[in-house]
Amino acid sequence: MTLTLSLVLGTVFNPPVLEFAQLIVPYRDKCLGMLEAVGEVFPEAKYQRCIVHFYRNVFTVTPRGKMRDVTHMLKAIHAQETREAAREKAQAVVQKLREMRLKEAAKKVEDGIEETLTYYAFPSEHWLKIRTNNMLERLNREIRRRTRVVGTFPDGESALMLVCARLRHVAGTQWGVKRYMSMKSLEQMDREKHGADCCDLA
Numbered sequence: 001m002t003l004t005l006s007l008v009l010g011t012v013f014n015p016p017v018l019e020f021a022q023l024i025v026p027y028r029d030k031c032l033g034m035l036e037a038v039g040e041v042f043p044e045a046k047y048q049r050c051i052v053h054f055y056r057n058v059f060t061v062t063p064r065g066k067m068r069d070v071t072h073m074l075k076a077i078h079a080q081e082t083r084e085a086a087r088e089k090a091q092a093v094v095q096k097l098r099e100m101r102l103k104e105a106a107k108k109v110e111d112g113i114e115e116t117l118t119y120y121a122f123p124s125e126h127w128l129k130i131r132t133n134n135m136l137e138r139l140n141r142e143i144r145r146r147t148r149v150v151g152t153f154p155d156g157e158s159a160l161m162l163v164c165a166r167l168r169h170v171a172g173t174q175w176g177v178k179r180y181m182s183m184k185s186l187e188q189m190d191r192e193k194h195g196a197d198c199c200d201l202a
Contacts, residue, residue: 049115050133051078057112061104070097070105077113078131083120087113142166 055074062070073093080086090113097106119131129135146166153159 046118046121047115048118048130049112050131051116052132052134054112054116058105058108061108062102066100066102069100070102073097074109078116083117086117086120139170142170 055071058070058074059067073096077086077089077093080089090109094106094110097103097109116131119127122130143163143166147153147159147162150162153162
């Protein structure tokens with residue numbers, strides 16, 4: 001049984017939150033089916049590709065001897081302070097990779113880098129939290145840890161019951177009460193957006 005989760009970042013004014021999702025960070029890297037579904041269910045939501053999975057994708061066509069240099073180059077892109085600066089850095093990285101005769105790596109960076117820069121549209125204090133799906137990775141490791149103890153399930157329903165029980169435990173313990181990020185800056189951003197819309201209508 002495979003459990004697929006996604007991080008959904010939304011506003012908090014009008015519940016349910018999912019109706020006002022602003023950002024989707026899929027657990028599965030660039031799952032086309034999920035991306036199509038997101039476009040239908042959350043038409044206004046932006047897609048953020050996990051930068052760690054993006055790096056790993058580039059590493060699949062990178063020789064081991066050049067892995068360290070390529071790693072530093074990729075991290076330099078996402079260390080920029082603005083999206084425009086990150087795009088410029090990405091172009092420089094693509095050019096450098098071609099000079100290093102890593103044409104396939106250069107193509108992967110050139111084709112996929114824009115999907116990894118969506119987080120720049122959100123408050124800077126959230127960037128480290130929303131540009132990866134580390135939180136979901138940790139949650140899925142916890143679920144796998146429990147299901148591996150059982151080994152074989154008689155049917156899918158029994159597996160789902162165990163997973164749901166574990167999720168309830170997570171929500172009811174320290175994991176559930178610990179704040180992953182403050183939503184105040186998102187609330188402010190949403191107020192400013194709605195304020196601008198009202199001014200345009202007036």
